[in-house]
Amino acid sequence: MTATLDLIVIGAGMAGITAAKKCSKAGWSVAIVDELPYGGTCALRGCDPKKMLRAGAEAIEAARRLSGKGITGEPRINWPELMKHKESFTDPVPESMEAGLKEAGVRPLHGRARFTAEDRIEIEGQGEIAFRHALIATGAKPRLLEFPGAEKLIDSTDFLNLAELPQRITFVGGGYISFEFAHIAARAGAQVTILDRRTRQLKMFDPDLVDMLLDRSRAAGIEIIDEAAIERVEDADGAHRVVYRTADKSHTVEADLVVHGAGRVPSIDHLELGAAGIETEQGGVKVTPWLQSPSSPRIFAAGDAAASPGKPLTPVAVFEGKIAVSNMLTEKRTEPDYTGVPSVVFTIPELARVGMLEEEARARGDVEVRFTDTSGWFSQKRLGESHAGVKVITAKDGKILGAHMFGPDYAELINIFSLAIKLGLTAAQVKTMPAAYPTGASDIGSLF
The missing domain is CATH 3.30.390.30 (FAD/NAD-linked reductase, C-terminal dimerisation domain)
Structure with missing residues (x-):
């Protein structure tokens, strides 16, 4: 591609796809690039597949709650069949997203992108592309864990693709991911433990209701241990042994699977932002209130990749993407309105x-x-x-x-x-x- 694009979007999640279509509709020449299948975290590796699996857990829980109230028998989850149910939604997404982009006049590209100058990116093995504007919408990735044996943990993407569900599962971290997946796994028959280094879990939510959730989680068979600092994860008879410390005492828990639920960070370190003069803060792309890079004005960022005031939620990413490209198109300084954005932990x-x-x-x-x-x-x-x-x-x-x-x-x-x-x-x-x-x-x- 030799002509200078009006816009290159880096990241084919919901923010990037929405933004690319909006600019193309306005008559701009637009391309979008991602090294992963199109659709982003929410559609492929997060919100949507999680709720597909949760449907099975909800059915189990509903039957158990009404046991003795007209419902008899002990229902169970067939994990491989539930996974096929999830895949019936996720598998068609990348092709459908790409087809929609082509129909909208957006050129879809595949591969790892990095900046080589303020107005250029290079796609691995495909050469450079020049642009007038760029939107960084690369989302987030699991935070790096720095204890011995951290490489033995699987992340949320891996969990959502498990062919079989192990019997004993330990989640590291006490946030959304751990609690949501723990509630699914517990209803599927697994023995579940959550280890959290903090005193309070889900600190962005009302503490009185979090306490109610903790009680309900324990009633569902989930063990929750707070102030638990992970010391190491080691092999143990074909499984794993998680060694953690509470106060001044060391403990262990045996697990067939250990899952990383200890937070996510902006996925931008592979972009070589320095080559384009793009500054970062709080781990994300530094942006003005109107989502523009102050150090490289042709660059904008939206969603989890941006160090904006918005919460790391799909609806926020989508409307930030829309605002960013509107500001490109009109050269105005419209700021996103974050008023009234709800957030949910999809436990049961x-x-x-x-x-x-x-x-x-x-x-x-x-x-x-x-x-x-x-x-x-x-x-x-x-x-x-x-x-x-x-x-x-x-x-x-x-x-x-x-x-x-x-x-x-x-x-x-x-x-x-x-x-x-x-x-x-x-x-x-x-x-x-x-x-x-x-x-x-x-x-x-x-x-x-």
């Missing part, structure tokens, strides 16, 4: 959050905080669920500042609070919503 049941934590809200002034234990409500009673709760935070003027939920189907219900926060609605206005009955949404009026 799920933990959801939107807006401020209680601690953040109280630091800003006088607020009203209402916590409701909803475990005895009809919505949970009909499912046999024992743990559920909601915390809603409102300002003095009644506007909703934050909502925190733990319980069945609350991942859907949190979206109503997301819209309320986005639009600046008050609790009184939300309570006027006539909801279908009986549904989870019909509970909202009683939560304020």
Whole structure:
């Protein structure tokens, strides 16, 4: 390719694909490159395949909760068949994504890319490409672990492709990945342990509801050990022995599989950003509030690769990609609006959050905080669920500042609070919503 492209997008995840199509539609010459199959983490190695596997765990849990309440027998997961169910979604994605890009006029390229100058990249084995603008949307990768034996761990991608599920699984780290996968594995019959070096797990979520999740996790058979510093992972009779320390005492846990769930970092170190004068901070590409590199203005970044205020979530990556290319196209300085972005830990049941934590809200002034234990409500009673709760935070003027939920189907219900926060609605206005009955949404009026 000898002509100078208007835009080269590095990373064919949802942020990059959305941005590439938008610019091509505007008449720009656009190419996109990725060394991995098109679709990105969410569609192929994260959100979507995880929820496909979770469907099996949900079915098992639903049957167990209603055991003795009209449901009999002991259901079980056939892991290889569940994996085929997952693959029925993931396998067609790369070809479908690439076809959609071609139809939109975007040239798809494959291979590892690196910058060779401020206006050029090189694709391994394919030569250089000149560009007017570039969008870095390379996502994130597992954080490097530095204890002996760390190479024995598998990452989240490997877990989502396991042909068989081992009997004993230990997760290192107490974040989204560990808890979500642990809840799937436990319902599939595995003996599960989570080792976390921190005192508090899932610190971005309401601590009262996290405590409720921890209780529910333990009830599901998951062992959770906090303040556990991994010392090493070693071979042990065809399996693994994880050696960890709590306070001043050393412990071990035997596992057939050890999974890295200890965080992710921007995947940018292979790009040779220095050749283009691109600065980094907090591990990501340094950007202005409008997602432009201050040191290399023709370069923009979006999603997990950017050191922006946005959370590492797919919807954030998508709208950051749209904002970045809009700023390229119009030469304006539009900033992303992160108001009302919800976040969910897809355990069983799920933990959801939107807006401020209680601690953040109280630091800003006088607020009203209402916590409701909803475990005895009809919505949970009909499912046999024992743990559920909601915390809603409102300002003095009644506007909703934050909502925190733990319980069945609350991942859907949190979206109503997301819209309320986005639009600046008050609790009184939300309570006027006539909801279908009986549904989870019909509970909202009683939560304020």
